[in-house]
Amino acid sequence: MTQQEPAREHAESLPAWSLAAGGGDQISIGDKWPERVTREWAWGGSTGKGVRVCILDSGVEAGHPLVGDIDRAVAFNRVGDDDEIELVEDTEGDLCGHGTACAGIVRALAPDCTLISARVLGAGFKGSGPVLLGGLRWAVEQGFDVINMSLSTTKRQFAGLLHELADSAYFRNTVLVASAHNMPVESYPWRFSSVISVGSHEEPEPDTFFYNPAPPVEFFARGVGVEIAWLGGGKILSTGNSFATPHMSGICALIMSKHPELTPFQLKNVLYLTANNVGGGR
Amino acid sequence: MSDDLRAAVAAGALGSEDSYRALLQSIVEVARAIFGARASSVFLFDEPSDELVFEAVAGEGAGDLVGQRFPSSTGIAGWVLVTRQPLVVEELENDPRFAREAAESTGFVPKGIMAVPLLYEDNALGVLEVLDRPANAAFSLAEMELLGLFANEAAIALDLLQKARAARAVLESEGGEAEAVARFVSLLADAEPERKDAALRLLRALEQLLQER
Numbered sequence: 001m002t003q004q005e006p007a008r009e010h011a012e013s014l015p016a017w018s019l020a021a022g023g024g025d026q027i028s029i030g031d032k033w034p035e036r037v038t039r040e041w042a043w044g045g046s047t048g049k050g051v052r053v054c055i056l057d058s059g060v061e062a063g064h065p066l067v068g069d070i071d072r073a074v075a076f077n078r079v080g081d082d083d084e085i086e087l088v089e090d091t092e093g094d095l096c097g098h099g100t101a102c103a104g105i106v107r108a109l110a111p112d113c114t115l116i117s118a119r120v121l122g123a124g125f126k127g128s129g130p131v132l133l134g135g136l137r138w139a140v141e142q143g144f145d146v147i148n149m150s151l152s153t154t155k156r157q158f159a160g161l162l163h164e165l166a167d168s169a170y171f172r173n174t175v176l177v178a179s180a181h182n183m184p185v186e187s188y189p190w191r192f193s194s195v196i197s198v199g200s201h202e203e204p205e206p207d208t209f210f211y212n213p214a215p216p217v218e219f220f221a222r223g224v225g226v227e228i229a230w231l232g233g234g235k236i237l238s239t240g241n242s243f244a245t246p247h248m249s250g251i252c253a254l255i256m257s258k259h260p261e262l263t264p265f266q267l268k269n270v271l272y273l274t275a276n277n278v279g280g281g282r
Numbered sequence: 283m284s285d286d287l288r289a290a291v292a293a294g295a296l297g298s299e300d301s302y303r304a305l306l307q308s309i310v311e312v313a314r315a316i317f318g319a320r321a322s323s324v325f326l327f328d329e330p331s332d333e334l335v336f337e338a339v340a341g342e343g344a345g346d347l348v349g350q351r352f353p354s355s356t357g358i359a360g361w362v363l364v365t366r367q368p369l370v371v372e373e374l375e376n377d378p379r380f381a382r383e384a385a386e387s388t389g390f391v392p393k394g395i396m397a398v399p400l401l402y403e404d405n406a407l408g409v410l411e412v413l414d415r416p417a418n419a420a421f422s423l424a425e426m427e428l429l430g431l432f433a434n435e436a437a438i439a440l441d442l443l444q445k446a447r448a449a450r451a452v453l454e455s456e457g458g459e460a461e462a463v464a465r466f467v468s469l470l471a472d473a474e475p476e477r478k479d480a481a482l483r484l485l486r487a488l489e490q491l492l493q494e495r
Contacts, residue, residue, distance in 0.1 A: 182430060187366055240368055
């Protein structure tokens with residue numbers, strides 16, 4: 001059982017569509033929200049315990065020294081030449097290393113979080129759009145607290161469905177953290193406002209992040225010269241928004257562990273208020 | 283189609299293919315020079331075979347690697363293609379498995395790779411890589427942006443190259459649609475004035491028919 005569930009049960013007892021006279025007291029959150037949101041309030045003492053983080057990627061090498069145990073690993077495959085997708089328990093681990101690298105970064109920030117691997121990359125490029133959609137749909141249905149997506153698709157035909165899934169995640173209290181990219185092409189899902197989109201900064205501290213007042217990229221996190229987990233138990237230096245994204249996922253896990261009642265909207269507010277260029281650096 | 287006409291159209295398609303190949307080659311050479319790198323390559327994503335193919339190489343490996351293929355989701359280029367994310371990996375020489383595989387496929391072991399996807403409209407056409415930029419300078423995001431600019435150029439060149447190849451394939455296939463059109467143009471050019479007028483009237487009617495859905 002995750003820490004998220006009691007909050008959801010609580011939310012279900014609240015009025016959803018309208019508020020009767022005097023109902024304001026019923027939904028008062030004043031006692032849970034401090035006068036000043038600080039990093040200490042947001043995640044001081046948190047280890048990410050109880051938060052389930054799904055790495056939607058190329059699989060994860062379980063037992064890697066930088067990753068440790070993972071709770072479950074599944075893979076999504078295309079069946080034949082159709083867009084039909086099947087889910088299988090993943091016994092192959094990580095086929096290329098990208099997912100293991102992302103998992104290692106989340107683990108470094110939130111050592112006690114629960115990691116789940118959903119492999120949607122690595123079985124060839126063809127059919128990658130439907131596989132990605134199938135994996136994301138599953139992850140949203142599972143109600144994971146955080147879904148890390150260090151990837152995107154440029155296929156417009158999938159944009160509508162991805163958008164629906166991103167909104168669905170947002171309203172189900174699942175935070176979707178997605179890599180932006182700095183090239184002048186449209187890609188998804190990072191451009192959607194219901195996700196937390198992440199670009200890179202050049203600072204060396206893993207908990208340094210900045211709010212970007214000129215979206216669609218909403219936050220900049222550490223993404224340059226990052227020591228990442230490499231297949232076969234090793235480490236390597238790497239750079240890219242792919243690695244900035246799990247830094248934000250890890251910070252989200254810390255906050256959600258300490259404050260499981262937060263909705264994605266509130267979580268974004270906490271991130272804003274604790275960003276280094278807003279209030280977090282002071 | 284008359285032999286002359288076929289030769290003329292084929293020369294156009296083939297000529298443009300050569301030009302786009304030269305453009306790609308020039309892009310990897312400039313990228314290598316600007317970054318002061320040991321090598322630079324463009325990989326084309328071959329969708330039917332689900333493989334990445336060396337399309338242009340500058341520096342180390344130039345001359346040997348063009349045409350070599352590997353599965354689309356393997357290697358650093360594979361990461362970049364499937365995730366659509368630019369990536370830099372350094373200290374690769376410390377990984378014995380990577381070193382062996384790289385040496386077997388390309389003949390040398392790079393210390394570091396910068397790789398960026400080649401995206402055009404909503405397609406991922408391939409990957410641009412720069413190998414072994416000078417190790418004494420810390421990597422910066424500005425370099426990533428610069429690589430992104432080269433990637434835009436390379437993506438457009440790759441798109442044109444693929445279109446030129448597709449055009450040639452159509453021309454080379456006997457009985458194709460393009461061949462039928464070209465044969466018609468050839469007959470029209472040789473027709474008597476009266477017959478030409480009638481044919482053009484028919485053609486306009488046909489055009490109208492195709493426009494009405």
